[in-house]
Amino acid sequence: MSEIPYKIYLEESEMPKAWYNLRADMKNKPAPLLNPGTHQPMTAAELGVVFCDELVKQELNDTDPYIEIPQEIRDFYKMYRPSPLVRAYCLEKKLNTPAKIYYKFEGNNTSGSHKLNSAIAQAYYAKKQGLKGVTTETGAGQWGTALSMACAYFELDCKVFMVKVSYEQKPFRREVMRTYGASVTPSPSMETEIGKKILAEHPGTTGSLGCAISEAVEVAVGTEGYRYVLGSVLNQVLLHQSVIGLEAKAALDKYGVKPDMIIGCAGGGSNLGGLIAPFMGEKLRGEADYRIIAVEPASCPSFTRGTFAYDFCDTGMVCPLAKMYTLGSGFIPAPNHAGGLRYHGMSSTLSQLYHDGYMEAVSVPQTAVFEAAEQFARTEGILPAPESSHAIKVAIDEAKKCAETGEEKTILFGLTGTGYFDMVAYEKFHDGKMDDYIPTDEELAQYAATLPKMD
């Protein structure tokens, strides 16, 4: 038997005491958020209307490399962290590869994903500021569930706008949120001006993430004692998620293991940005080199086929503009797309790093993703979320290459969550009803044409 156990758990005392702020080590900082009206950088005061004060500070802080994790958040982390760093012995054997495969598994909590890492931080700062509650949007439901759990813990109100098609197709996700005391509204709704407008224009719409964001922001801004919180894309979210990478690196360091490549799925970038953070820090500082690979769905290819430009973060165009790889804020993946990661844009931080050549990106079709998911489930015993399975697919591909070349590469990938609430997608896959629609260049050009004109 190898000396490295199947699962590496850090001791409580080894858990990170500070988040790592990747931006501090970037020479080219991510471009600032802009006011959508004036196209000037958003000030702390402007952002403070929407977000909690402390989170605004974190959003704007691109100089401090470490930001202390408050004790209350560390205590909550102790309930479900450290997450295991798993050596995929069974998968390696199955693939007959000399590669060494590790994955950081973030699904062992009731929210089912890494989203809880930022949810609890955002709820904490909201509580500390004396707020009554927060609003947010959720698509597949992982973020909404995580936020509901965090708000229940701190006894904050939690109002979730859930994309209508998910609200109807995922009643169990909704029910988990209710268990945690959240109110869940299908979006678009008649509760907001933007919702009413969209419903008037498109009475049969099943909603979109961009639209739900607009509604959540409207309610937060218009309600005394409320703020809006977001589960991905933002710098603050990547900051909180750095706990994933910090734990993973500490666990590998304990055994003297250095990954050759780090692979993560990318939707808005929260998981990938968190997983790679300390490794990318070393790379930026010239202390080490790693291949870093973002994996996105072929049906929503913001890195691989998007434009690096300022764009709206939401459909209603009430949010600040962010400079990012984007497909255009009107872009919605084909309805048959089951694999999550549906956001039109990408974290500004990751976009800048990709633009500067610090990481690679690859897009994969969803049938291949589900094939990898099923193989992984049968071999490693964990039923993965469709999102996470994008990373699995590329990790398996890389391990197979090693089997051909005989190279003993060390692969680390992020297993962001479990697929227990995604069985409708698995059913489609089993029944052969899944296809691999990929947008044409013409379609993408149409959406790209809607990017805002910047002076």
Place this chain on the structure above:
Amino acid sequence: MSEIPYKIYLEESEMPKAWYNLRADMKNKPAPLLNPGTHQPMTAAELGVVFCDELVKQELNDTDPYIEIPQEIRDFYKMYRPSPLVRAYCLEKKLNTPAKIYYKFEGNNTSGSHKLNSAIAQAYYAKKQGLKGVTTETGAGQWGTALSMACAYFELDCKVFMVKVSYEQKPFRREVMRTYGASVTPSPSMETEIGKKILAEHPGTTGSLGCAISEAVEVAVGTEGYRYVLGSVLNQVLLHQSVIGLEAKAALDKYGVKPDMIIGCAGGGSNLGGLIAPFMGEKLRGEADYRIIAVEPASCPSFTRGTFAYDFCDTGMVCPLAKMYTLGSGFIPAPNHAGGLRYHGMSSTLSQLYHDGYMEAVSVPQTAVFEAAEQFARTEGILPAPESSHAIKVAIDEAKKCAETGEEKTILFGLTGTGYFDMVAYEKFHDGKMDDYIPTDEELAQYAATLPKMD
């Protein structure tokens, strides 16, 4: 901060290398299984028609206190074990109790429960015997899922008869089993003689566990290279599940903690028997004393209102007779009962121990169980299975008593699984549509009258 961490994980090297066979330390051994025709003890040869040879040996072995866990099973255990022993700091604080609450959490695997501990062992022995596949029944789906995972790992066929009402109401459970390559048939089915008979007599029946057992046994016995496996009740299952208690005790011992009471939910007894095993061993040997409390649903009260007698294990009356606390093999809990633990009987081993005064039993109504479940979810962050929530309910009650008396008791309970596939029950609870039907003495007397006459 206390010195005891939120979660105690054993090192891989500290994981149990042998299961503990509680029966070896019992003065009054559990009564043997009887041939339903002759009322004579089942021989190994007779049992070998239905079960794998090695499992028959384990079933009949009431003398060896330790049985080595084969390396292949220990390797599989390493993928999802050790399970955490959690100190419920947040719950203690919420209850404002001086009690110290610990729970052994078995839900952090894709099967969502402790059932995997025995599934992998049973699949291993089937593979080792050169069998092609196994059959089983599943109600709520936890056992079927666990067995599917185990069979996928060892590349065995897996045929699951799923109680029809669950098959229809829990399509996601079914889909998880399909992901692991199992074939899932709603029971009663037209694939067996017993199924055909039951369907002819009761065309609209939604099935029962006892009926699904009969179908699974019929197929196993009638198909070359197949055997039947069962997820609870049997001695072999309790043996495998002892890994729960052995890990829990090792974790507590590391910190010098001795529980005053141990609480577990009880359906067929697999979780409870496993959790208490090494503690009960000490009690039987006179080395220590513990309060041991079985918690069952008020709607299916085999311990608290059943009869200690020989009874059929299945509806079709094809299985051996077992001496146990039973409500009668025709008993089915009211259809509104959502909390699992629906089996009419109880493990012979646990029945004997209860009969001899080594443990207590209490029954709880389901609304109170779901109230405890929700409080636990909001405080400890884990959404519990309805079954597990029976133990939570009594643990909270005991902790509240300590808050009144000021006693600093140490409570250990078993958190057997997660409730992600039980959201229909949670929805009922949230919508106020759950009630607390409890069978009348007259009803129970009717079922008890169906117990087989023994000479």
